[in-house]
Amino acid sequence: MIRPLPSHRLLDRVFRILFPGVMLLLLNGCSSVSYYSQLADGQLQLLRAREPVTKVIADPSRDAKLRAHLVQSQKARDFASEHLHLPDNQSYRLYADIGRPFVVWNVFATPEFSLTPQNHCFPIAGCVAYRGYYSQSGARGEAALQHLQGMDVSIGGVEAYSTLGWFNDPIINTMLGWGDERVATLIFHELGHQRFYVKDDTEFNESFATFVEQEGTRQWRAFRGLPPDNGSQMIQRDQFIELVLATRSRLEKLYAQPLPAPQMRERKAAEFERFRQDYRAMRDSQWGGDKRYDAWVNAPLNNARLLPFGLYDQWVPAFAALFRQVDGDWVRFFAEVEKLGGLTVGERKAKLKALADSQNSGS
Structure with a gap:
């Protein structure tokens, strides 16, 4: 370097x-x-x-x-x-x-x-x-x-x-x-x-x-003697990201189907509307009506607007699992990350998926 x-x-x-x-x-x-x-x-x-x-x-x-x-x-x-x-x-x-x-x-x-x-x-x-x-x-x-x-x-x-x-x-x-x-x-x-x-x-x-x-x-x-930031804002952020990633998953399955463009376009719009409805239900039933994400949700939606969530959040659970495996030792963690980086793309994604699954299952 x-x-x-x-x-x-x-x-x-x-x-x-x-x-x-x-x-x-x-x-x-x-x-x-x-x-x-x-x-x-x-x-x-x-x-x-x-x-x-x-x-x-x-x-x-x-x-x-x-x-x-x-x-x-x-x-x-x-x-x-x-x-x-x-x-x-x-x-x-x-x-x-x-x-x-x-x-x-x-x-x-x-x-x-x-x-x-x-x-x-x-x-x-x-x-x-x-x-x-x-x-x-x-x-x-x-x-x-x-x-x-x-x-x-x-x-x-x-x-x-x-x-x-x-x-x-x-x-x-x-x-x-x-x-x-x-x-x-x-x-x-x-x-x-x-x-x-x-x-x-x-x-x-x-x-x-x-x-x-x-x-x-x-x-x-x-380090500064402050409590973990596990308040409502963090919980809401994680729940919102989960909702976006679930929508991405449904869209990926939809786009894999051999449908004509007009029908695909109609079902795509329906998935975005489902996302909005699911968000509003979660906001009103779990967040006490907090509208912090309303502007983002109510703006025009398309595939590109969902991209940052998949890019910035997809493998965070995998890295959390890896960090837990090395008992929170940053030096060992970075060494393991470098090993992942040296794998082929296919091998790396398979390893990350296994790590993410273990984190999500709590094992």
Whole structure:
């Protein structure tokens, strides 16, 4: 693994020198030039905006709330390396204000009658199930093109992402809107990607990082003497995800049937309506009418909107089972994760399914 260079200013220079040459090797058409150019511009903007967190905290002219958030972020950052055995580098010890609510907007697309995402391949990250844009207008333009081609499309704003250790990733202003604990969870999640990453397997990578985020947050709360966050919001979140995944499962079975398009379209719409009805019944009977997910549920639904749930949550139970098998030892856990990453795709999925089944059955 290539270790990050010590100076973020030096990285800026390296990026400017090397990236044009890399672009020449990668690009093969006007659309590629346009897309990779916005990626380069967006990443370079982020690199240039970075400054040491310690400098911001020490500057009395900076916003007091920002400085307080950054003080708390560094406690979580130290905990990540010292207790969760996540990479100890300059990532998340820098701060960047990029002046917008999200760092990127991801465009997800699937065929009309499939939950298989349209993958996009990149030299560092490998193939992933989305395409990222540093401007919302760029994402909307891509989504419109995909829609014209008959695809189901969804756009999602992203608060943070990992460059997998190639650069020292900063805490971004986009990460600070939901409080100090949310910043901690994002740090744990993104450092999880730095700790281990398998090219071309989004479900594995995101489920792994989500487990690191969730277990890391549980331990972070315990470390500070706080009770586990097993309140109603967490329970509702898990129940909602379960409902979405059940809908995905039914749709997958539906799309495997040899039905004519009009009938398939009608039954697809019926499945989404069933999902809405099941959600409202659960909300009213179990949640006391809490409407926190109403806006998401009542918006237009399609296959692409369900994709993040399958990508980010599918194998979390498997990693939880693996963590339990190694008695909660992070070093042993990461070693076992690396073994999983070395398997073929088929072997890896079979192992993950067996782990998930053992976790769900409580064995």
